[in-house]
Amino acid sequence: MVDPATHKTPTFIMAVETPNPLLSTQKSSDGLQIALHPLVLLTISDYVTRHTLRQQAGPIVGALLGEQNGREITIEHAFDCLLIEVDGELILNAAWFEDRLQQMKDVHKAPALDLVGWYTILPPSGPQPIHLPIHRQILTSYNESAILLGFHPTAVLERSAGGKLPITIYESKYETEEAAVDSGEDKEMKDVESQLGLKFKELPYSVETGEAEMISVDFVARGGGNATAVDGTVKKAAAAAGTEDVKGKGKTRAAKKSEEEETDDTKATNQNPLSREDEELIASLTAKANAIKMLQARINLISVYLQNLPPSYVSDTVPEGVESEGKNYTPVNHSILRSIQALLTRLSLLVPADSTAFEHELLSEQNDVNLVSLLSTITNSIKDVRETGKKSLVVEAQKGIRMKGGGDRGIWEGGASSGSGIAGVGDLMN
Numbered sequence: 001m002v003d004p005a006t007h008k009t010p011t012f013i014m015a016v017e018t019p020n021p022l023l024s025t026q027k028s029s030d031g032l033q034i035a036l037h038p039l040v041l042l043t044i045s046d047y048v049t050r051h052t053l054r055q056q057a058g059p060i061v062g063a064l065l066g067e068q069n070g071r072e073i074t075i076e077h078a079f080d081c082l083l084i085e086v087d088g089e090l091i092l093n094a095a096w097f098e099d100r101l102q103q104m105k106d107v108h109k110a111p112a113l114d115l116v117g118w119y120t121i122l123p124p125s126g127p128q129p130i131h132l133p134i135h136r137q138i139l140t141s142y143n144e145s146a147i148l149l150g151f152h153p154t155a156v157l158e159r160s161a162g163g164k165l166p167i168t169i170y171e172s173k174y175e176t177e178e179a180a181v182d183s184g185e186d187k188e189m190k191d192v193e194s195q196l197g198l199k200f201k202e203l204p205y206s207v208e209t210g211e212a213e214m215i216s217v218d219f220v221a222r223g224g225g226n227a228t229a230v231d232g233t234v235k236k237a238a239a240a241a242g243t244e245d246v247k248g249k250g251k252t253r254a255a256k257k258s259e260e261e262e263t264d265d266t267k268a269t270n271q272n273p274l275s276r277e278d279e280e281l282i283a284s285l286t287a288k289a290n291a292i293k294m295l296q297a298r299i300n301l302i303s304v305y306l307q308n309l310p311p312s313y314v315s316d317t318v319p320e321g322v323e324s325e326g327k328n329y330t331p332v333n334h335s336i337l338r339s340i341q342a343l344l345t346r347l348s349l350l351v352p353a354d355s356t357a358f359e360h361e362l363l364s365e366q367n368d369v370n371l372v373s374l375l376s377t378i379t380n381s382i383k384d385v386r387e388t389g390k391k392s393l394v395v396e397a398q399k400g401i402r403m404k405g406g407g408d409r410g411i412w413e414g415g416a417s418s419g420s421g422i423a424g425v426g427d428l429m430n
Helices: 038-053 094-107 129-141 153-158 211-224 232-245 251-271 276-307 334-347 355-405 425-429
Strands: 033-036 061-069 072-080 083-086 089-092 114-121 147-151 167-178 194-203 205-207
Touching (some): 038 072, 089 129, 211 276, 276 334
Parallel strands (some): 033 205
16 A cells, blocks of 8 residues: 555554563473362352452452362462562562461361462463562462462453353463573683473363352342442541531530440340341241352253254254345354263153153152051041040049949949949940
8 A cells, every 4th residue: 555645665663562572382281170169250250349449559469279189189278468579579468378278178178178379460471570579479488389379350350251260270381481591603612501490370160059159159140230339438538527527525425325325235136136036947948049049040040041052953854945035043062062971861860751650650659658647647636536445434433333332332343333244434445
């Protein structure tokens, strides 16, 4: 393209990104396998939020707890760390960190968790030289194969739906760095000593979660839509203004304050009449309801995914020209389809194939239970009748003794009628 003003072809200069010298360029044959739990992401997000709203100074650094079995590492818990500056470098406060790490180990004993790495905020380009002192400290004192989890705030601002998580996990290793040799015809080539330098390499990871974590993450995700940031400076200014207005009131102010506190305590007590058992029951029912809602959401997601697949993947008999109508179908993922097929195969273990036989067997079991319950009721009734007969025998015996004492021996003799031949109560029970 020729510029009409200068009649010259403009020169386009392309911007070339400088590669990060701390990232490794070597290919590794076997890398670590990382299993990340959502609880770690919630902890990091909470720490970043608190650090920002409180306007705290200093970098965001925390430790990662998990298990390491060979080349497999799980990241299950995290906690924030305290830093100190030594010789112009930020490192961990060793005494504080060791005490906190031991406390976390004491809490998480089954299964036993240990330090597997640390996390901080990183740019998308990767680790920077400022992060090396902390990483070397952890490698030297706590874990020789510690990993680094980098959180990217800029990726959060993009808000790409269904995109990658704004984190990157790195492993570290020492690689040789050859010093640069000056090129020239008149210079003599000399042996260059190789040096070991700390390099980072990105690792793939997978997200693993349990049922409790899934419910927690779903609850946080639903509540995050209604969450709002509150500026604490406004509350502080209002509190300061209120203090100036009531300043100088003395004992009257203190008396009114105590009355207000008592009234608030009384209201709080009256507004929470539930017992501890009721609260536990409500919490259990809420957890079950959230689990059912999550199950329904997953089923709806699978249904929508299958409905948007090309017709050839849904039915064997598809008319010609149906898929060429220009409709945008969902990209086919064979691993997801295999997982859905495996799920459908396992459903036969829960739902009986022969419903008629199952209902007949269920009815038979119900009849057996009802029969046992009826026999138990009859047995209890017979027991009550025997008790009533024994009590009646005692009463009739006492009446017979009193009648003998009155001289009428012809009517009662041993608790039974002597002339009629009818058996007494005692004979019935025998």
